[in-house]
Amino acid sequence: MKRTIITAMVILCLLAAVLPSINVSAAAKETKTVRLVVDGTALIYDGSFGKFSFNGKEVNIKKTPTFVFDDTAYINIKKIVLKALPDVTYSFNKKLGRIRITRGDCSIEFYTGSPIIYKNGKAEYTRVAPKFIKQDSDSGNYYLPGRLVFETLGYSYSWDSDKKMSVVKETTATGRIYELHRSGVVLDNKVKPVEGSVSGTLKLDLPEAVTAQDVSITDDVYKNRIFVSVRGDQTAFFESLKIKNKCENCVLQIRDEYRIEDDVTVLTITTQTDSDGLCLLHKDEITSSNLTITFNRASDIYDNIVILDAGHGDSDPGTQNFGIDEKDCNLIIIKLVGKILEKEGIKVFYSRYDDTLIPLRDRAYLGGRLDADMFVSVHHNANNSPEKNGTSVYYSLNNPNVSRGGTITSELMAVTLQEDLIAALGTNDMNVLTIDFTVTKFNNVPSVLIELSYLSNPEECAMSVTDEFRVKAAQTIAQSILKLYQK
Ligand SMILES: [Zn+2]
Structure with missing residues (x-):
């Protein structure tokens, strides 16, 4: 990609310098490259400028053509709806970052930055998120994966690669691919979710x-x-x-x-x-x-299910102190906790098991999706004052969920974990606290977020990276979870 950018820039500069009378943007158009800002990142786009047809008739979308990223055609759906689909409504809730498109009984919702979509209110993982694309000529628009949107709304969708055109029709296509x-080889996935039993x-x-x-x-x-x-x-x-x-x-x-x-x-x-x-x-x-x-x-296979969530990851290091990244400390503890629970016959799912960044909403959603009994997130704290130290456990008053068939609540989890951790680690008791973190509030199962210690405190940071501390913390968290199952 870098090479393309540099080449394009060199060509533009040469043209501008040698032939000052040539209009640079016209030259750029001819070579089919444009400058785009996609989700805040500037890039030179040299892919297709896709067209669109509905029921055999081309819809003029020249100003906001379809852009193709990773073999997915991203379409300015808002424009298509305005121009060609009177029975479809498009709305954007800026505060929630939610794009909602409805047609009759069908609805599809996207959240900016998230690959989780909601079809008729039910969530599904899609691998694609909305893209906010700004061209030089406009102030930016949301572009959505065309196939996903139109097939969810009950249309047929195909990509005509000769004409570089999204072809949408009012008939539904079905078909499954099993070879x-x-x-x-990228498979053309035309499959719709099935209704009813999926076993x-x-x-x-x-x-x-x-x-x-x-x-x-x-x-x-x-x-x-x-x-x-x-x-x-x-x-x-x-x-x-x-x-x-x-x-x-x-x-x-x-x-x-x-x-x-x-x-x-x-x-x-x-x-x-x-x-x-x-x-x-x-x-x-x-x-x-x-x-x-x-x-x-999951619930038909496993009796006891716990989601373990190591805070942060990849480009989000969490708090950084004395050369230590919080994301690494969180993951080490989580893996240790998981090993102990697995030995005790608990099925453990991890929001991440390596250095990747998972959106907060997607972490929160795992609990409900997997019919888990509880969700435990591990973090380490920091404060501007290096003196501050201690352990605290957070839960949300807006998460009323109880473990499946059981009595475990977020509050019970928080109180149990806080008591046990203070006793085992000998850290300062910073108390059980209530706060609406995404992973504590927007979770369909009881959920807590543990701040084990302050990495901004020199002594506590040194202690927190020892094997002794980590093993003790992990054993305590695992024992508290096992205790909760017995209550
Ligand atoms: Zn954190």
Whole structure:
């Protein structure tokens, strides 16, 4: 991308210097590059300038053409609605950052910066977020993934790559894609969420020489995916494989990819969400000749479910003191807590297990999506005054949820954790406090946010990065959670 920008700039500068009579913006148009500011970041765009047609008739969107990013056509839906779709309404709530589009009984909501959308009020993970795109000629508009919007509203959507045009019609297309594809093939996903039950079973044959030990399966719940790793390069086998049981209600896509560095073939199985917005999890059974994956809701598979949330991540380091990033401290504790709980038979899901940044709303949403009993977020505190020190646990008075079939509330969690942590760590008691953090308030399950210690306090920071402190803190949090289950 850098090279493109530099090349484009050099060409523009040369043209401007050598041929001062040439209009620079006209030259830029000819080479099909424009300057855009996308979500606050300036870039040179050299992709398609997409057109739009509705029921066979082209709609003039020349001033705000469709931009294509990562093979997704982003459309100024507001303009399309105004010009061509009288039965569709478009509204933007600036305070909430919410874009809502409705047609009859169908509605779709986006939140700026979030890949979680709400279809008829129910949430779903989509991998795409609205983009705010500003051209030189305007003050900026929201662009939304066209296929997602139009298919949710009950239209058919296709991309005509010759005409570079989004083709939308008043008929619905259905179709499911189950072939296995080699790495790099982007699948055209026309699948709509299913109504009702989504449990089911997928059966896959395994290559002859493969034994159960050569196969491992992991859930990537946050993205509705399951990874099946099979030792060796098995792509030729999987390419020719016919899937006998397609598990129509559960599986959206299966892709295969050989990872040479690990010598494994990874099948990425993208799963469906059900009409309640819960994602599917799996139970697996591996024999030497085949693999059976049973999909179901989390609560149908696991008795006790806890969401562990390590605060911050990636570009958001949290508080930074004495060369220590809070995000790293949070993750170390969370992983230790998870290990202890897993040994005790509790199913643990992590909002992040590495150095990535997950939007706060998406973290908060995990609890409800996975039918969890509780949500525990771990942070470390900071203050302008280096003297300040101690431990506090926060919950929201606006989160009235109780654990499924149980008696655990956010308040009970906060009180238990605060008492236990103060006693075990010997830190200053900064009390249980109530505050509407996103992860405490907008959570469908009881939720707390723990501020373990002050990294801005030199002594407490030094103590907080020791193995002794971390192990003790993690053991205490895990023990408190187990205690809550017994209450
Ligand atoms: Zn924090």
